[in-house]
Amino acid sequence: MTSWRPALAPSVVLRYDAVREADLLIMPERVVVLNGQAASIVELCDGTRTVDEIVAELAGEFPEAPVAEEVPEFLGRVQKEGWLR
Amino acid sequence: MTEKPGIRHSAPQEPAIRHSAPQEPAPLKPPPPWAMLAELTHGCPLHCPYCSNPTELISRSRELATADWERVMAEAAELGVVHAHLSGGEPLLRGDLVAIVEATERAGIYSQLVTSGVGLTEARLAELVAAGLHSVQLSVQAGDAAQSDLIAGKRSFAAKEAAAALVRQAGLALGLNVVLHRHNLDSIDDIVALGVSWGVERIELANTQFYGWALLNRAALLPTREQLARAEERLNHWRERLDGIELIWVIPDYFEGVPKPCMGGWGAISLTVGPDGSVLPCPAAYAMEGLAMPNVQDHSLRWIWEESAAFNAYRGTEWMREPCVSCPRRDLDFGGCRCQAYAITGDAAATDPACRLSADHHVIEELTRSQGDAPFVYRSPRRRSVPVGGVDRPAL
Numbered sequence: 001m002t003s004w005r006p007a008l009a010p011s012v013v014l015r016y017d018a019v020r021e022a023d024l025l026i027m028p029e030r031v032v033v034l035n036g037q038a039a040s041i042v043e044l045c046d047g048t049r050t051v052d053e054i055v056a057e058l059a060g061e062f063p064e065a066p067v068a069e070e071v072p073e074f075l076g077r078v079q080k081e082g083w084l085r
Numbered sequence: 086m087t088e089k090p091g092i093r094h095s096a097p098q099e100p101a102i103r104h105s106a107p108q109e110p111a112p113l114k115p116p117p118p119w120a121m122l123a124e125l126t127h128g129c130p131l132h133c134p135y136c137s138n139p140t141e142l143i144s145r146s147r148e149l150a151t152a153d154w155e156r157v158m159a160e161a162a163e164l165g166v167v168h169a170h171l172s173g174g175e176p177l178l179r180g181d182l183v184a185i186v187e188a189t190e191r192a193g194i195y196s197q198l199v200t201s202g203v204g205l206t207e208a209r210l211a212e213l214v215a216a217g218l219h220s221v222q223l224s225v226q227a228g229d230a231a232q233s234d235l236i237a238g239k240r241s242f243a244a245k246e247a248a249a250a251l252v253r254q255a256g257l258a259l260g261l262n263v264v265l266h267r268h269n270l271d272s273i274d275d276i277v278a279l280g281v282s283w284g285v286e287r288i289e290l291a292n293t294q295f296y297g298w299a300l301l302n303r304a305a306l307l308p309t310r311e312q313l314a315r316a317e318e319r320l321n322h323w324r325e326r327l328d329g330i331e332l333i334w335v336i337p338d339y340f341e342g343v344p345k346p347c348m349g350g351w352g353a354i355s356l357t358v359g360p361d362g363s364v365l366p367c368p369a370a371y372a373m374e375g376l377a378m379p380n381v382q383d384h385s386l387r388w389i390w391e392e393s394a395a396f397n398a399y400r401g402t403e404w405m406r407e408p409c410v411s412c413p414r415r416d417l418d419f420g421g422c423r424c425q426a427y428a429i430t431g432d433a434a435a436t437d438p439a440c441r442l443s444a445d446h447h448v449i450e451e452l453t454r455s456q457g458d459a460p461f462v463y464r465s466p467r468r469r470s471v472p473v474g475g476v477d478r479p480a481l
Contacts, residue, residue, distance in 0.1 A: 011220050011258030011286070013195055019117050019165035026167055026195040028220040028258050028287065029333075031119060082329075 006054070006075055006084045007047030014042050025083055032083070037062070041071055045084055051075060114391050115400060117165025120355040121194075122368055125154070125185065126174040127360050130203045132238030132463035133226060135264045135306055136298040138174065139371040142466050147361040151181040153381065155188040157358055160386040162192035166356075170222075172199035174360070183212045190217025197222055199262075202248030203241050210251050220258035222289075223249055227263070228275025236268060238463040249283040260287035265316070265337075266306035267457055273319035280330060288330060290320065292337035296369035296424060304459040307452060313340055339449050343414070344421025344437040351399035351423055356390060364389045366396055369424035373433060399423045404434055408442040 008014060012027045016039075023039035025032040034042065040061070044054045051072055058067045078084045127142040149157075158169065169189050176182055177200055189196040197220045198213065225245050226236035233242040252259045261280045263269065269276070273290070280288040292313075295303050308316075317334075324332055338345045348355055348367050357365040362381040365371065370378060376398060379389045390396055398404065402415055409420040420426075421437020429438045430445050438445040 010256055013219065015167070015193065015195075017165070017167060019163075024167060028197055028222070028260055031167055 002052065003050065005047050005050055006045040006079065008042070008045060009083055009085050012083045014039065027083065037065070038074065041074060042078070042084075045075070115352060115396075118161075118354060118356050118390060119166065120168040120170065121161050121166045122170045122172055122355065122357040123154070123157070123185075124172055124174065124357060124359050124368070125176045125179045125182070128178045128466070129173060129175040129201065129464070130178075130239060131175070131201050131224075131241060132465055133236060133264070134238070134298055134302040134461040134463055135236075135266055135293045136464045137294060137296045137368060138464070139297045140301055141371075142174075142464075143360045144466070148179075149360065149362045149381070151184050153362060154181075154185045157362075157381050157386060158185070158188040158192040158194060160381075162194050164387050164390055166194055169194045169196050170199050171196055175201050175203065177201075177204040177209070183216045186213055186216040186218050195219050200224070200248070201237075201241060202245040203239075205244075205248040205251060207251055210255055214255050214257065218257065220260065221248075221252045222260045222262050223252070223285075224262045224264075225276075225279065227269040228272045228277075228279045232269065232272070236461075238461070246283070249285070253284045258287075259283070259285045260289060261285045262289040262291060264291050264293055265308075266293045267308045267312065268306075270308050270312045270316045273316050273323070277319075277323050277327070277330075277332075281327075286330060287333065289333045289335065290316075291333075291335035294335075294338070294369075296372070296428070298462070298464045300428060301462055302459070303452065304455065304457045305461055307339065307455065307457045308337070310340060310453065313337055338421070338425075338437075338439040339453050341439065342441040342446075344418045344425075344439040346418045347422035347425070347437070350401075350419045352390070352396040353400070353419075356386075356396075364393075364395075366399070367422070367424055369422070369428075370395075373424060373427055376433070399433065406434065406436075408440075409436050412442065 012025055015024050015026055017024050023034040023036070025034060025042070041054065041058065044057060055067055055071050058071055075084060126145065126148055127138055128145055161169065171185065176198060179185065186196055196218050198218055199222045202223050223245060225242070226233040230242035234240050249259060261283065263276050276290070277288065293299050293306050299306060320332060320334055336345055352366045357368045358381060359365060359371070363378040364381060364386070365378050370376070376395050378395050379393045384393070402410070405415060405420055409415050421440055423433045425439065426435040426437050427433040429448055435445065436443040438449045440446060
């Protein structure tokens with residue numbers, strides 16, 4: 001996990017849906033609706049940042065939130081689904 | 086058309102990662118559609134007898150122009166469509182496919198090409214990728230070349246193999262679609278092996294849905310119950326062992342006793358635009374006489390989705406009668422498929438005869454006991470139209 005630099009799988013697109021006012025992960029045959037915080041995590045998954053770096057950036061942005069526990073756990077779940085690599 | 090069984094759609098899954106659901110405003114208007122099946126043409130180099138296109142194929146001369154499709158994509162995005170399946174027939178027959186993909190991408194809609202693979206050259210694919218194409222669903226008719234070509238009615242397996250390699254090289258997501266029936270259900274192992282060797286991410290094992298040409302060929306295509314049981318055993322075998330390939334099983338609704346949740350509900354999730362611009366709540370609705378399908382050349386997509394009689398006819402549960410109206414499953418399967426109810430009973434508001442609670446379920450049960458050795462009627466634009474269905478008409 002420490003050296004992993006998460007990036008969206010090639011066929012997965014992160015998009016804001018203005019009609020539903022929701023952030024979406026779009027992929028073949030499936031749409032996943034994200035909440036606001038989830039999208040701000042996924043936005044940082046561009047293959048250049050390690051998980052620690054993503055956590056550090058989000059900790060600065062959301063000082064009140066338990067990002068150190070929740071973000072790695074979330075990224076692990078999304079990776080398990082195959083949407084992050 | 087070669088790949089989509091009539092009633093598959095891109096259902097948004099119950100979101101796996103959702104903390105607070107986005108709230109829809111009060112339901113004065115129907116929720117927006119997620120997906121659009123764009124049947125760009127009914128022309129196709131293949132002749133698959135299981136095709137769900139109507140037996141009266143729309144001729145090439147009646148097809149929408151490029152500018153029409155560009156407008157449809159913009160209107161679809163504005164309405165809330167996030168997925169477009171560019172299908173047919175064979176969409177590669179459209180000389181303006183690149184322009185249509187560009188318009189889809191420009192509108193912010195995720196595009197998937199649904200193709201037989203015939204005519205997909207390296208240069209054409211490069212143009213499509215540059216235009217913004219995201220993924221490809223490739224049809225194959227069986228796990229081996231000879232059987233695949235026999236079912237397709239055309240030598241096409243080699244072209245499909247080449248197309249699969251090109252799509253993988255281009256780095257696009259590749260899914261395989263195999264429509265299942267009596268003549269290939271025993272080769273699930275071969276199909277899975279093919280998917281593995283072609284590097285696909287997803288295999289749709291889509292049991293034939295009986296509409297259009299498939300309904301005409303029903304006697305030749307219906308499997309036996311034993312065949313289905315063996316196939317499901319192989320499906321479960323591979324689901325436990327395959328890593329990295331998703332196996333999707335589209336249910337053989339004639340055999341389940343429970344109807345499919347057709348389209349996720351009428352006018353609920355998805356819409357189909359035909360080659361001539363007619364807009365349908367379900368790709369099989371061409372055959373519904375008495376329900377005029379609106380056309381994008383006369384109305385906006387928004388008016389069609391929200392206001393048209395066709396889309397409101399079977400929306401929600403108001404239209405239901407017994408046994409549907411008091412059924413605990415009515416919000417799960419929506420009374421099944423309206424087009425199938427119409428095709429078999431002549432009444433689109435009847436319970437889908439695939440349901441064991443339908444008064445007409447015996448018709449389906451008798452069909453599933455029949456021994457099908459009828460020859461294929463291969464799909465062809467030259468064939469005269471053939472009336473189908475009806476309990477009081479001779480079985481096909």
